[in-house]
Structure formats: C-alpha cells, structure tokens
Amino acid sequence: MRKKIVAGNWKMNTTCPEGVELAKAVAAKSVEVPANVGLIVAPPATNLYCVAEAIKGSKVELSAQNCADHTSGAYTGEISAAMISSVGCQWTILGHSERRQYYGETDEKLVVKTKLALEAGLGVILCVGENLDEREAGKHFDVCTEQIKNVLYNFTAEDMKKIVIAYEPVWAIGTGKTATAEQAEEIHACIRKVIAEKFGQTVADDTTILYGGSCKPSNAKELFAQSDIDGGLIGGAALKADDFIQIALSF
Numbered sequence: 001m002r003k004k005i006v007a008g009n010w011k012m013n014t015t016c017p018e019g020v021e022l023a024k025a026v027a028a029k030s031v032e033v034p035a036n037v038g039l040i041v042a043p044p045a046t047n048l049y050c051v052a053e054a055i056k057g058s059k060v061e062l063s064a065q066n067c068a069d070h071t072s073g074a075y076t077g078e079i080s081a082a083m084i085s086s087v088g089c090q091w092t093i094l095g096h097s098e099r100r101q102y103y104g105e106t107d108e109k110l111v112v113k114t115k116l117a118l119e120a121g122l123g124v125i126l127c128v129g130e131n132l133d134e135r136e137a138g139k140h141f142d143v144c145t146e147q148i149k150n151v152l153y154n155f156t157a158e159d160m161k162k163i164v165i166a167y168e169p170v171w172a173i174g175t176g177k178t179a180t181a182e183q184a185e186e187i188h189a190c191i192r193k194v195i196a197e198k199f200g201q202t203v204a205d206d207t208t209i210l211y212g213g214s215c216k217p218s219n220a221k222e223l224f225a226q227s228d229i230d231g232g233l234i235g236g237a238a239l240k241a242d243d244f245i246q247i248a249l250s251f
C-alpha cells in the first residue's frame with residue numbers, strides 16, 4: 001500500500017537557530033503521528049545540517065528544496081544532490097512552482113535534476129500544477145499531464161519507487177485559496193492515470209501523490225479523505241509545529 005506523507009516546505013524562512021527550534025518541536029510531537037504517516041521537513045539549505053542533528057532519532061526525515069543540475073564544479077551558489085545527501089537528507093523537492101516561476105526551472109532541467117538526485121540516493125518530491133490563467137482556461141488537466149509526462153516518462157518503474165508527486169495548483173499556494181477536495185481529487189486521479197499509462201497500474205497505485213496549496217489543520221481532513229490524495233506538501237502551516245503535526249493527524 002502506498003505511503004502517506006506530510007512534508008513541510010519551509011521555503012526561505014528560519015535562521016539556523018530558528019530552524020533548530022522548529023525542527024526540535026516537530027520531532028518531539030512526531031511521536032503522536034501514526035507509523036503509516038511519514039513526516040518530512042524541508043528547511044533552507046543553510047539549515048539542513050543543523051536540522052539533521054535536531055531530528056536525529058525521530059521519525060522525521062529531511063529534504064532539500066532544490067538541487068543543482070550538475071554534479072560538481074564551477075557553478076557558484078549551487079548545491080549538488082551528493083552534497084545534500086551528505087548532510088543527512090533523504091529527499092529533495094524539485095520543480096516547485098516558485099522555482100519554475102522565478103528561477104527558470106524547466107521540465108528539461110527537472111529531468112536532469114531528478115536523475116542526479118536519484119543517483120545520489122535521494123527521494124524526489126516532484127511538484128506539478130497549473131497557474132490561474134491555465135485553470136480558468138480549463139487547461140489544468142493538460143498542464144499537469146504534460147508536466148508529468150515531460151519529466152517522469154524519462155524514468156523507470158524502479159525509479160518511481162523513490163518519487164513522490166505533489167500536485168500544487170499555483171493559484172492556491174500561499175494565497176489562502178485552497179482547491180476544493182473535489183478539484184484536487186480529480187487532478188490526483190488524472191495524475192495517477194497518467195502514471196499508470198506509462199508504468200502500469202501497480203506502480204500508479206503505489207505512487208504517493210500529495211496535495212499542496214494553503215493546506216492547513218482546518219481543511220486537511222477533507223482533502224486527505226479523498227481516495228487519490230495521500231497527504232500534503234505544506235508551506236505556511238509547516239512553520240508552526242502544532243499546525244504541521246495537526247495536519248499529519250488528519251488522515
């Protein structure tokens with residue numbers, strides 16, 4: 001059976017001491033979360049090492065928010081998948097809409113980054129999702145399908161064991177507007193079908209698909225009750241340990 005996951009994307013928030021405090025609070029409360037629900041935190045890169053120490057011995061796993069599209073060398077400011085792995089990360093988020101929008105992240109680059117992340121032993125949380133114009137033009141199914149095909153169709157069924165998908169409608173991220181449970185479910189079901197078409201139904205059934213976009217304690221239960229929604233990628237609400245854990249208790 002596929003794994004349920006609640007992952008917190010801290011974005012560009014928390015200094016190192018603040019990150020350690022938040023991570024310790026999440027780790028302490030993580031004992032309340034059932035064994036079948038995975039917890040992941042994704043602090044800024046500067047905090048990965050200290051947060052790794054802070055969550056040691058708990059069930060909380062560690063993720064970066066991005067990785068480089070090269071292995072090493074003259075790429076000032078970049079951080080490779082191997083470096084991320086070496087500080088204790090098990091995961092990296094890739095293709096977040098903020099990176100697609102502000103940093104020129106393309107599907108082509110995401111193929112390279114996903115490959116490098118998998119080679120470094122990292123799991124990948126791949127984000128897809130439509131923007132408001134695309135939603136209003138009724139293109140949301142097509143946009144998500146294309147993003148999935150462009151990136152994941154370059155990988156194998158074996159690779160898919162290490163890949164989690166996050167459906168994050170851009171219009172719902174940090175806006176307070178959440179997709180309704182029905183809107184989210186129909187895209188999740190579509191994504192699962194697109195995965196099944198390439199990798200078969202068993203792989204599709206085993207793939208964890210998270211919802212992200214203003215998910216909070218008050219709406220998580222309804223979202224997670226949908227049959228194709230396997231948890232959440234949480235932004236704002238992940239910055240409060242109580243809210244984050246409350247969300248993880250919403251299955």
Ligand code: PEP
Nearest residue numbers: 173174212213214235236
């Ligand atoms: C995100 O950025 O991944 C996200 C889902 O943000 P928020 O929960 O704040 O909308």
